[in-house]
Amino acid sequence: MKIRTMAAVFAAKSAGFICRKMGRQGVTWAGKIALKINPDILEDLSSQVRKKIFVTCGTNGKTTTNNMLCAALENEGQKVVCNHTGSNMLNGVVAAFVLAAGPTGRLDADYACIEVDEASTRHVFPGLKPDYMLLTNLFRDQLDRYGEIDITMNILEEMIRTVPKMQVIVNADDALSAYLAMDSGNPYITYGISKPVQKSAANEIREGRFCKKCGARLEYSFYHYSQLGDYKCPSCGFARPEIKYDAHDVKVGDQLSFQVEDKHLTANYKGFYNVYNILAAYAGLRTAGFSGEHFQNMLQKFNPENGRMEQFRIKGTGVMLNLAKNPAGFNQNISAVMQDKTQKDIIITINDNAQDGTDISWLWDVDFDLLGDASIHSITVSGIRCQDMRLRMKYVDIPVMLEENVETAIRKRIEDGVGNLYVLVNYTALFSTHNILKKMEGEKE
Structure with missing residues (x-):
């Protein structure tokens, strides 16, 4: 074992411990320090994985899908390395491996x-050679960082082709993701929902309306949401590929349920988009060679964390924390909230730090008018750009309360709300809000 690898692991673990003691996440720092000591640390550690390496990419649903797949593999008795926190850039990926390694730099993972x-x-990818890629979807996201979707697609296709044997497990209902998988030349496997489930909002922003193969306008027989649905090109014949793992008899409400292959799956989650997350994790597990007979058992025990449908109980109030960082994701969050017909309070927190994207013009593409419902007791806007959020709500004639400090906003709604609180935040507000809610949950009543 390389001395530099051992030193990198020791230093990274020490940094992570210190950061946690200071109340900080510390994951990216652990990875950054490890890379400084040993630039080849990712290759050194990932090469010790005994069986297969999955990567999960896509605009929305990455963290939930990846963590769910990890839980499914662990439920099959496998040892798994996973970046559970959603730290998904190079430092975060490296940290997942170094923090899972033993003090000698040995990694015990299947x-x-x-x-x-x-x-x-x-x-x-240069230090991590995946066997499988789960590709969830491609939506417009953080234009000032990513640019248009074509740029993201070009990056992904370039990197997919560097691992020609990697199988792409792709959402066939997304024309952009499906084209990318089909055009890459890599072997691919599909999942999706072949029949309509619910009516899609007529005014919803839809990406990828034009065929990536020839440029003609795609024709849809139906939409699930955004651009996800059943599509075909009348000009060149490009169309939704045949779906291998097809969810049918889909029911959406306080609980999700659907059939896939010979299995009936149910989960205590809201939001149609979670059907795709569950289905992607199932497809990943099956592609790895498992029968999936224990998948439902995993779903019953799976507890979403890190601000993805995360639930808290504070002084008798049920609180749901969820990430909403782009138009497609926010619209699905709103849809999930509105499936709850009981009285509710909502806090929306918008920041514009570098990781969020400083351009927040995407707020004008979100269907906030759907929040003008009698079941909503109050809406509070918070965060660095709370004034912009208040203006956005003014344009749909929905009154809101303004409280820039997130903790103050939460405490006020715990005190004067209806006991049912949804907190929707964008990226950099997620970790701090999670910590606030954890702290409040531990306080004595």
Whole structure:
């Protein structure tokens, strides 16, 4: 074992410990320090994975899907390395491996489930040779960082082709993702929902309306949401590929349920988009050679964390924390909230730090008018750009309360709310809000 690898692991673990003691996440720092000591640390450690390496990419659903796949593999008795926190750039990926390694730099893992930021694949893939890529979807996201979707697609296709034997497990309902998988030349496997489930909002922003193969306008027989649905090109014949793992008899409400192959799966989650997350994890498990007979058991025990449908109980109030960082994701969050017909309070927190993207014009593409419902007791806007969020709500004639400090906003709604609180935040507000809610949950009533 390389001395530099041992030193990198020791230093990274020490940094992570110190950061946690200071109340900080510390994951990216652990990875950064490890790379400084040994630039080849990712290759050294990932090469010790005994069986297969999964990466999960895509605009929305990466963290939930990746963690769910990890839980499914662990439920099959496998040892798995996973970046559970969603730190998905190079430092975060490296940290997942170094923090899982022993003090001598030995890694005891059968599988790795690694979420990777799409733009960061250029930095991660040279040291990590995945066997499978789960590709969830491609939506417009952080234009000032990613640019248009074509740029993201070009990066992904370039990196997919550097690992020609890697199988791409792709959402066939997304024309952009499906084209990318089909055009890459890599072997691919599909999952999706072949029949309509619910009516899609007519005014919803849809990406990829034009065929990536020839430029003609795609024709849809139906939409699930955004651009996800059943499509075909009338000009060149490009169409949704045949779906291998097809969810049918889909039911959406307080609980999700659907059939796939011979299995009936149910989960206590809201939001149609979670059907795709569950289905992607199932497809990953099956592609790895497992029967999936224990998958439902995993779903019953799976507890979403890190601000993805994360639930808290504070002074008698049920609180749901969820990430909403782009138009497609926010619209699905709103849809999930509105499936709850009981009275509710909502806090929306918007920041514009570098990791969020400083351009927040995407707020004008979110269907906030759907929040003008009698079941909503109050809406509070918070965060660095709370004034912009208040203006956005003014344009749909929905009154809101303004409280820039997130903790103050939460405490006020715990005190005067209806006991049912949804907190929707964008990226940099997620970790701090999670910590606030954890702290409040531990306080004596």
